[in-house]
Amino acid sequence: MDHDWHALSPGDVLEKFGTDPALGLDPAEAASRLEKHGPNELVREEGVSPWALFFGQFTNILIAILVAAIILSALVGEVVDAVIIGVIVVFCAVLGFVQEYRAEKALAALRKMLAPTSTVFRGGREERIDSREIVPGDLLVLEAGDKIAADARVVRAHALRCDEAPLTGESVPVGKSTEALAPGLGTADRKNMVFTGTTVTYGRGRAVVTATAMDTAFGRIARDVAAVKTEKTPLERRTEEIGKWLGIVAVAICALVAGISIWREYGIGVVDLKFIVTVTMFAVALAVAAVPEALAAIVTGALAIGMREMAKKNALVRKMPAVETLGCTTVICTDKTGTLTRGEMTVRRIVLPGGDVALTGGGYAPAGELRGPAGTIAPGKLPPDLEAFLRAALLCNDASLAEIEGKWSIRGDPTEAALVVAAAKAGLSPDGIRRASPRADELPFSSERKRMTTLHALPGGGLEAFMKGAPEVVLARCSRILEGDVARELTAADRAAILAKNAELAAQALRVLGLAATTLAHGAPADEDAVERDMVFLGLAGMMDPPRPEAAQAVAVCRKVGIRPVMITGDHALTATAVAREIGIWHEGDAVMTGEELAALSESEFAARVASVSVYARVSPTDKLTIVKAWKARGEVVAMTGDGVNDAPALKHADIGVAMGISGTEVAKEAADMVLTDDNFATIVTAIEQGRWIYDNIKKYLAFLIQCNLTEVAVIGGVVLALGPEYLPLLPAAILYINLATDGLPALALGVAPPDPDIMERPPRDPRESVFSKDVVAFILRALVIEIPFFFLLFFHDLGDITHARTEIFFLFIIVEVVIALNCRSLRYSIFAAPPHKWLLAAVAWELVLIVALMQFATVREAFGITMPSFSDLTVICLFSALIFAVMELTKYLLRRNGQKTR
Structure with missing residues (x-):
């Protein structure tokens, strides 16, 4: 409480x-x-056992259908089919288990914060x-x-x-x-x-x-994280949708074929138990053929490949479906400190009586330039007033800078460290200056004093005093000002000008410090007031935690593709707005809201305003959850980035939580779906592109497999319904070969197809959109209208010679499916604009070489129930395949012309 x-x-x-x-x-x-x-530690949640994780993989509806397919295949005697499907199912389950088991190992991370x-x-x-x-x-x-710890x-x-x-x-x-x-x-x-x-x-x-423990602010956040219900990702919802429809199709085929066949035979009075068993076995086998066995494996494989590629690009995914979720992200709620910014204070401007000095470079690396009114200031050739300012900044300072394994880090206060880095950029040696002027005494900083003063021994006796603190406090204790190398009287006009500069820097969201110095001829006075008076004003330093250089570019890409970036931070509104403006998150007309203002609004009032707010400042963890929920209530797919404990509830509640790997707390990483190992906001854009690419490829091989399997089932089932099982267009071995060989490798190759040229130019897809989008449906309808009638025509034309008819149908299936695979490289771009990639070409070449080699064996031809095709057979097959190619290109052209986006 x-x-x-x-x-x-x-x-x-x-x-x-x-x-x-x-x-x-x-x-x-x-x-x-x-x-x-009780002990001061977080409540340990019961983890999921490895066995529960493994068997949980089989609750996926598509996997469940494939398990049923294994059983049914075994029952009808298709042992090879059952074994192959079983291998695929186990492969999928093991992949999913390995990924989720690794994720569960991170549950203990909450306790490490203590x-x-x-x-x-x-x-x-x-x-x-x-x-x-x-x-x-x-x-x-x-x-x-x-x-x-409490x-x-x-x-x-x-x-x-x-x-x-x-x-x-x-x-x-x-x-x-x-x-x-x-x-x-x-x-x-x-x-x-x-x-x-x-x-x-x-x-x-x-x-x-x-x-202590769960009653702390940290503990309450941990409790909120545990209470957030994990929602299904868009991919999980779509996979369930695919599985549901495939299940419906499979059951419908079983019932239709068995029912009509039995009813027809019953009409002529020849139905017996043997016939019923035969028809039922065929119907079950046909239903198994209706399910594209490779689909679940390809979905899992594509996600696994995506995870591996993202890991190479500094994005570690904890759960595979999160890869795809990024592809439909419409809003990114991002923390500021350490995410959009470097998390390292940096001096931007130094204000001296002789003019302003701008400093380039960011972070703690002492790399950058100093640019004064006359141009770049070379290290070692500093003007007297600038050198005096930076020397004071080093001596009235407890921070230090070090390079460890090529990375610069600090020890001490970040604000003081920023001054050390500024001096190092100017070519000054912090250690050398501090050794030459050892500290003799100190008047420490406090919230009441708002200043710090240090005293340093002079070589010839006496002391130097250096002060830094709030500009108005330092200025009030100065009577002189350093101009060039001469200390002159500080006039009222000087004071007004300095305070105006202070206000100007503060309006730019810079943290401003004033510095002053004086010489004490004979030791330290008896009280601090005597030390800190009649000082010489040296200048002002304006500093801030700078934006990451690549953040502005990443934000621009987000806006270009229709993703709304929103900054949520605990910093002051002025600081947050300045950073947001520089990065491109905030534009004129956008609203800025503080946590106090948000708390005063009702849920309905906030819902009406949430879309206009680009920056939230001084927010609490509860506020972050409120913001994420409000966006989700509008139907948006929300990604939340962050690194702190305070981000954890929102990270878990968001559609996808993205934590920072370097600066991020273990709590944030545990709550997130993805961790950025480089703490780089720009990596989000790469991840979004990866997510879109994964989903595009899922649709590509879905369109390919559904077309192929639908055609197979319609042709085989249609003939059997019309003529009976004795006129089966393809024998079980041939069906099995087409299903697992011809369909399998090209589908796998489509799963790793390169992205379309416009993948980062489209708006995010509607998360409610069915996976059977207009382009997928267009390809399926094309198969129904063009391909299936020709298969029937070719088969019935040669019905007098069933072996020849099966030969033509078998090779037509293979060549047409090869053509479809090549053209499914892109569902929108022409094959000439998006040519097949090397893996797809290799898969197609392998299929063609394999079937040519197999046809040389009479036992294979006999098992398939076919003969060697004639030249005229191949001519007809190739002509029809060319027609299919032309119709597919026409379909893509019409989709492009009508502005249909592949989603």
């Missing part, structure tokens, strides 16, 4: 928990509370304990670098700052104080509280524990 501990004074909080500020909790009392409240040990003050002394033993009322001892009210703070980005999305460390605040504030505004899963970046302090 959430309490307003932040609204109480430190003394009141200590009193309510019975904690002695001088001694902490008594160890015996702590043990009693541990027994009462620090393994913590320092508490008990019985009058500090002791290091297992974090799971922390209880409400404990006094946490906080120091820089500590990971906080929610707590700060009762003592000395320049204490915490990185709360994993919980609130705040891009800069938050200064902590002890003063009571107004009731009802959101998590991000509780400046006198520290929270589980966050980290102390600077200073030290003590805090009394107010909540």
Whole structure:
């Protein structure tokens, strides 16, 4: 339960928990509370057993149909058919099991967010304990670098700052104080509280524990994540649809063929048990032929291939169907810090009396240029005022920069690190300057002072003092200003100009710091006021967490293809809007909404406004869920990207959750469907293209298999219905060969066909659209109107010689299906604009070579019930195949002309 501990004074909080500020909790009392409240750890959810995962693969309707097909095939004596289908089913189940088992192994990740040990003050002394033993009322001892293991009210703070980005999305460390605040504030505004899963970046302090385990802000989010119901993906829904219709077709064929055959024979009085068994066996075999056995394997194979390709491009998919879901994404709700931005503070501008200096480059790598009013400033040739500014920035600073294995990283506060990087870009040596001017004393930063001052020994005696802090605070303690290399009087006009510059930088969402310096001739004065007065103002530094260079391009692609990007962040509205404008998410006329404004709206009021809002600022985890739900209620397919604990519920509720692999918390990764190993928003665009490609290919081989199987079933079943089982157009061995050989490899090759040229120019497809879209239906109708009548004509024309008729039908099936496979490389583009790829050509070549080789064996021809085709037979077959080719090209042309998009 959430309490307003932040609204109480430190003394009141200590009193309510019975904690002695001088001694902490008594160890015996702590043990009693541990027994009462339980360990400080998350509730462990029961995982899914490997056996349950494996057998769960067989609940898929398409797999279930294939299992039935195995049984039926065995019953009618088609043992080879049953074995082959069985191999396919096991292959599909194993693939699905391996992927989902790996995903389930990540369920324990929630518990990793808790620090393994913590320092508490008990019985009058500090002791290091297992974090799971922390209880409400404990006094946490906080120091820089500590990971906080429980929610707590700060009762003592000395320049204490915490990185709360994993919980609130705040891009800069938050200064902590002890003063009571107004009731009802959101998590991000509780400046006198520290929270589980966050980290102390600077200073030290003590805090009394107010909540542990599942009662913490982190625990409540974990509970919300567990409560979110996982919904089926579009691919899962479509696969079920395919399975349902195939099942209906199979049952209908069984009933129709068996029923009509038995009824017809009954009319002439020759029905006996043997005839009923024969007809039923044939009907079952025909129904098995109606199900494209390779479909489930190809769906799984295509997704597995897609997963492998995405992994190469820094996107790890936890569940295979998520690959396809990206293809119909219409809205991306994205976090800002670390997702659209680098998560690294960077100085953008330095304002000096002599003019502004712009800095290029981003992040902690000291690569970039300094550009002043006269052009680029060469390292080592800095103007005196710029060198003095950067020297002060290095000395009044506790952060350090290091390159480890080719990657630059920092130690300390990100804001201070940004100043270190700026100095390094100018060619200054942080270590060298600090060694030359060792620190003698320090007046630390606090939320009350809003400034930090350090004192450094001069070689000839005396001290230098350097101050940095809020510009208005620093300016108020200055009487002079450095212009060039001369310190002159600070005039009222100077003050007004500096404050105007400060407002200008702040309007650009830059975090602004002022710097000043002075020389103390004979040691440090007795009090801080004497140190921090009559200082020389050096300038302003404007910094921000910069957008990723590729983010703007990725957002532009999203907008081009009809995907709406929406920023959701814990940062202030001004900062969020500036980043969103620079990246291209926010445009003039778009709305910006804060969490406070969102909370004041009813569900219907928000639903009416959600489409106009591009940026949400200062939001809570509940707000993120509300936003995702509102978009989904509009029928949109929503992807949610994020990296923090606060993103987890929305990641799980979204149609597809995308977590950051480097900066992302384990909680976010566990809740997500996909993890970006490079934390790069642009990888989302690649993943979307991959998802569209996968779905396109599913439709390609679906169109191919349905055409082929429908034609086979209609021709074979139609002849049997008209003439009886003795006039079977193809014998079981021939049917089996066409079903598994001629259909199989080309279909697999279509599953890896290259994408169509316009794959990233189409709008997202409607998630409610049937997999049997207009282009697929057009190809199926073409088969019904053009192919099936000719098959009947050819067979009945040679009915007097059944072996010859079967020969023509057999080879016609093979050649026509080869032509269809080549033309299904694209369902919209001509074969000349989208030519068959190497795997499809190889599959077709193999099929042709294989059938030519098999026909050389008399036993094979006898098993198939055919003879060697004559030249005239092949001529007729090739002419008709050419007609099919022309009709397919015409169909594609008409689809393109009428603006039908392949979806």
